[in-house]
Amino acid sequence: MSDTWEIFAIRYADRIDRWRKDSFIMDDDHASKHPMDFFIWIIKNETRTILVDTGYDKDEAKRRNRPIMDNPVSLLADFGIPAETIDDVVVTHMHYDHAGSLADFRHAKLYVQPSELEYVTGPCMCHDLLRFPFSEDHICEVIRSLYLGNVEFCDGSREIAPGVEVHLIGGHTRGQQCVRVRTRRGWVVLASDSSHYYENYRSGKPFPIVVDMEETLAGYDILRRLADSDQHIIPGHDPLTRKWYPAIPGGNGEIVMLHADTTE
Template identity: 25%
Template sequence: MRVHHLNCGTLRPFGGGLVDGRAGLLRKATMVCHCLLVETDDGLVLVDSGLGVDDVTNPDASLPRFFQRITQPVFEVGETAVRQVVRLGYRPEDVRHVVLTHLDLDHAGGLRDFPHAKVHVHAAEHRGAMARATAADRRRFRPAQWSHGPDWQTYETAGERWFGFEAVHELNGLAADILMVPLAGHTLGHTGVAVRTGPTWLLHCGDAYFFHGEPRSADDCPRGLRLFQRLVETDRAARLSNQDRLRTLVADHGDEVETISAHDPVELHRYQPQPTP
């Protein structure tokens, strides 16, 4: 399967190197919304959807002010998944499936742009997003982003084993080359999405980690980003345990599975084609 790596939302929070690890503190950092567009025999599959057209063209109606102040999004409609799908020569309706790591507003914003797609998500995540029982949930889960009434495909905790991870699911209507891998902690129903790319797998870890150094060392993460992860976590013990499991996966099976996170620009740059000098 061919995989396209898309940035579906640039974020420019304050903090410089405390957030992105580069030199300089008195500048805005750079973060991305790293999504995957997968060409399959069952049509196009979008893994996470970033910010959508409505989010960037009318942000005050869709994105809470606290999110705008903290993350400083770049409201560029050309970065939305649907516009990039069209630039690649496809139609929006060619995206038949959207697989979400979780339903945070910077991951589910593009759902409205693909109203005919099946939307795959962990059942615990779906329940939490629909209930919005806490103030934190009401900030992170935005019903406007699924007001079109998606064809939800939800998955409970039972499943198979995959490289030491339990309760891994194949997805309804898709071949076994795309799997949902539970990675709870950031949210209660947070998952990774594994995509087979020839002899190896690519594991999109969503927000299970934020910085490219973390899969190899718990200490390799800028202080500001480490603090941010703690502030937005739902279950600290589960989040840290799953980060440890990801480090074990990379150490033991790094030649079989590559990991990426949703917001690290270094990882995105690694996979995107670079201009010829």
């Protein structure tokens, strides 16, 4: 089995009604628009496919008044990967935009940090501010998978497959994890929300939603240690990703190849 993988970022939603103050702490420019893209990620080689995060569906979009282009499950099927063919799902953290649609993957193994499950089912969720980014339906789906025997706890760092690793970072949530992937251009790190934008980790300006600021800042150093360079770190929500990486041939520009060389 090959330990070299391809990575595809699939955009399923965006938000253009945002400002820089929504994205950065300690930023002097609060008057400029700052859009956000929403992605799920596919890691695949000739024998195996791993899904990183599951996005959120149209029901959740309606509840939160945050429209999406299409359900992530439908976009995966359009890409030639039906949900029922995916056996492994890495849940980087359980915020609504990363752990929705889990009911469609109840058959799959979910790779999560035990600290994340403890966080979302513990006393921190008594606080409205910390609870808001989560959906109780999504958390219940993780519990259902746990009782079905389909949750794999990573507890720090763990190899999911040769050339695919997860690493606990924390900060954004207690169990925020990143995914390190060996590609033809070297070790690429899917930061997910340990850095929402390139500017977060490159300028040391954290995203405002954090549970632990010290862990968030230390996480930027972890990303750099794991990746071959700054050009090998992929943040969770930056529209620049679709500008700097090539789209799949014949696509509509919503799916880009992160194993390809960047044009940055």
